[in-house]
Amino acid sequence: MKSDIQIAQETELRPIVDVASGIGIQPQDLHLYGPYKAKVSLALMEKLKSRPDGKLVLVTAITPTPAGEGKTTTTVGLGDAMQRLGKKVVIALREPSMGPVFGIKGGAAGGGYAQVVPMEDINLHFTGDMHAIGAANNLLAAMLDNHIHQGNELGIDSRRVVWKRAIDMNDRQLRYVVSGLNGRSNGVPREDGFDITVASEIMAILCLAEDIIDLKNRLSKVIVAYTHENKPVTAGDLKAHGAMAAILKDALNPNLVQTLEHTPAFVHGGPFANIAHGCNSLVATKMALKLGDYVITEAGFGADLGAEKFLDIKCRFGGLNPAAVVIVASIRALKLHGGAMLDSLDVENLEALEKGMPNLLKHLENITDKFGLPAVVAVNRFPLDTKAEIALVTDKCRELGVNVALSDVWAQGGAGGIDLAKAVLALCDQPQPVLRYLYQDEDSLEDKIVRIATEIYGADGVEFLPEAKRELRRYRRLRFQRLPVCMAKTQYSLSDDPKRLGRPQNFKITVRSVRISAGAGFVVALTGDIMTMPGLPKKPAAETIDVDGSGRISGLF
Numbered sequence: 001m002k003s004d005i006q007i008a009q010e011t012e013l014r015p016i017v018d019v020a021s022g023i024g025i026q027p028q029d030l031h032l033y034g035p036y037k038a039k040v041s042l043a044l045m046e047k048l049k050s051r052p053d054g055k056l057v058l059v060t061a062i063t064p065t066p067a068g069e070g071k072t073t074t075t076v077g078l079g080d081a082m083q084r085l086g087k088k089v090v091i092a093l094r095e096p097s098m099g100p101v102f103g104i105k106g107g108a109a110g111g112g113y114a115q116v117v118p119m120e121d122i123n124l125h126f127t128g129d130m131h132a133i134g135a136a137n138n139l140l141a142a143m144l145d146n147h148i149h150q151g152n153e154l155g156i157d158s159r160r161v162v163w164k165r166a167i168d169m170n171d172r173q174l175r176y177v178v179s180g181l182n183g184r185s186n187g188v189p190r191e192d193g194f195d196i197t198v199a200s201e202i203m204a205i206l207c208l209a210e211d212i213i214d215l216k217n218r219l220s221k222v223i224v225a226y227t228h229e230n231k232p233v234t235a236g237d238l239k240a241h242g243a244m245a246a247i248l249k250d251a252l253n254p255n256l257v258q259t260l261e262h263t264p265a266f267v268h269g270g271p272f273a274n275i276a277h278g279c280n281s282l283v284a285t286k287m288a289l290k291l292g293d294y295v296i297t298e299a300g301f302g303a304d305l306g307a308e309k310f311l312d313i314k315c316r317f318g319g320l321n322p323a324a325v326v327i328v329a330s331i332r333a334l335k336l337h338g339g340a341m342l343d344s345l346d347v348e349n350l351e352a353l354e355k356g357m358p359n360l361l362k363h364l365e366n367i368t369d370k371f372g373l374p375a376v377v378a379v380n381r382f383p384l385d386t387k388a389e390i391a392l393v394t395d396k397c398r399e400l401g402v403n404v405a406l407s408d409v410w411a412q413g414g415a416g417g418i419d420l421a422k423a424v425l426a427l428c429d430q431p432q433p434v435l436r437y438l439y440q441d442e443d444s445l446e447d448k449i450v451r452i453a454t455e456i457y458g459a460d461g462v463e464f465l466p467e468a469k470r471e472l473r474r475y476r477r478l479r480f481q482r483l484p485v486c487m488a489k490t491q492y493s494l495s496d497d498p499k500r501l502g503r504p505q506n507f508k509i510t511v512r513s514v515r516i517s518a519g520a521g522f523v524v525a526l527t528g529d530i531m532t533m534p535g536l537p538k539k540p541a542a543e544t545i546d547v548d549g550s551g552r553i554s555g556l557f
Helices: 004-010 016-021 044-048 071-084 098-102 119-123 129-149 201-208 212-220 241-248 282-291 303-318 331-337 350-370 387-398 409-428 445-457 466-477
Strands: 030-032 038-040 055-061 089-093 114-117 156-161 165-167 177-179 190-192 194-196 223-227 232-234 255-259 264-267 294-298 324-329 375-380 403-407 462-464 485-488 509-517 522-527
Touching: 004 114, 004 119, 016 030, 016 038, 016 255, 044 282, 055 071, 055 303, 055 350, 055 409, 071 089, 071 114, 071 255, 071 294, 071 324, 071 375, 071 403, 071 409, 089 282, 114 119, 114 255, 114 409, 129 156, 129 165, 129 201, 129 223, 129 241, 156 190, 201 212, 201 241, 201 303, 212 241, 264 282, 282 294, 282 303, 303 350, 303 445, 303 485, 324 331, 324 350, 324 409, 331 350, 331 387, 350 375, 350 387, 350 445, 375 387, 375 409, 387 403, 403 409, 445 462, 445 466, 445 485, 445 509, 462 466, 466 509
Parallel strands: 055 294, 055 324, 089 264, 089 294, 165 194, 324 375, 375 403, 462 509, 485 522
Antiparallel strands: 030 038, 038 255, 156 223, 177 190, 223 232, 255 264, 509 522
């Protein structure tokens, strides 16, 4: 069996200028990064503004497991299948972070015969967006500490600095550090720390900004510290936002690549879905909607995290309204949710599958009942799935009036997603649904958090710890009440306990602290043991990644 990277390297790619011309992008609107990847100038949006938008399809999934769900693979394969059916389609995905690539995840550009390419570039440095975001983040950190060192005109309390440095790597050693040691000339000693770049607010800002002016305005609002008088200090107060925007000027332009079947794909921006809002950039999605009749995009992790944030945050800010939602599941993953052991998933187990089905049904309920959107379930087929298992999943979903389509895009590419594509197109042909937000802007932050916890996760309620209560009072005083909420929660459970699989019952969500992302425009509620800097596993994926004398990379999944 060939690995993902072998399949990708054996595929003959089309020049990106040819892929771009197929959706009406002229060479003068491209900034080439070699023959197979390019940035598309945001100036193109002015030329496209009179065009009607295509139809938006969101791909989400059940609660992720080690057994695999295949959300990105399904997204890519669905786009290829729709192209095979003669549709003008554009895919919009997030950029991978190098930290997880070298950690436990491996490559993050799809899999098998449903990939975006060149996958090595996409998984590594790509067009340099991650480095630009890290540099802008760290420029702000440097200017903050320099201001304190140079006399502290703003009266910043060095014990109340909330801005961290960032690096695009899983490095637990950097979670908590002490900086500014070894004498006065080296700065003011204080506790410090690092976030992984994709957890930085700068990443969230880049992915929600509409243009360079909006980007600069959002950057100016970033809160970095508080004064001794308890007043917030922003990047604008430090006069850092202009230089930060200059660093990010090119990174704001969407990246264009292709699939193995040459379907155009924007891969741009990558905020973590269990920490930030987990969607690709708004500018890439909006550009894709002007260029394609159908746009296939995805949101990170399960529908409780990525899809909820996509709908309540990204769609709210961008005025987006999906025509259809695909919920990806695998029979293996559902059996794991039902109590089967990881090493026994290849054996038919209808009892475990039935016990795991409530997880899928809860995600379906969230999309169709809570948000009012039509959905189709994509069963990502594995070779040892049995007819009885497939029938059980199909019957349970159809009892709710939801269609089910088998997807075999990993093995067959777009040809394996034709049934799924037809089901999605049937939903798109129906009258456009109206997205129902879960909460309204005027609701209190506490009410927004409770509504997400009870209606989307199925919790009995929310416990706010004292620190969270203090922070909520502060944000109420600072008039941040109207902002949407971004929940930071484990991806492995509907609850905030990663060990509670399936559809947990009789639990509460514990909010231990609340942060403000004033530039991004949302409030982050941290639950459980969520960390903004992952660590490497005992045997990191980096151990198997290599490059030969000709520069050919191996081991990337």
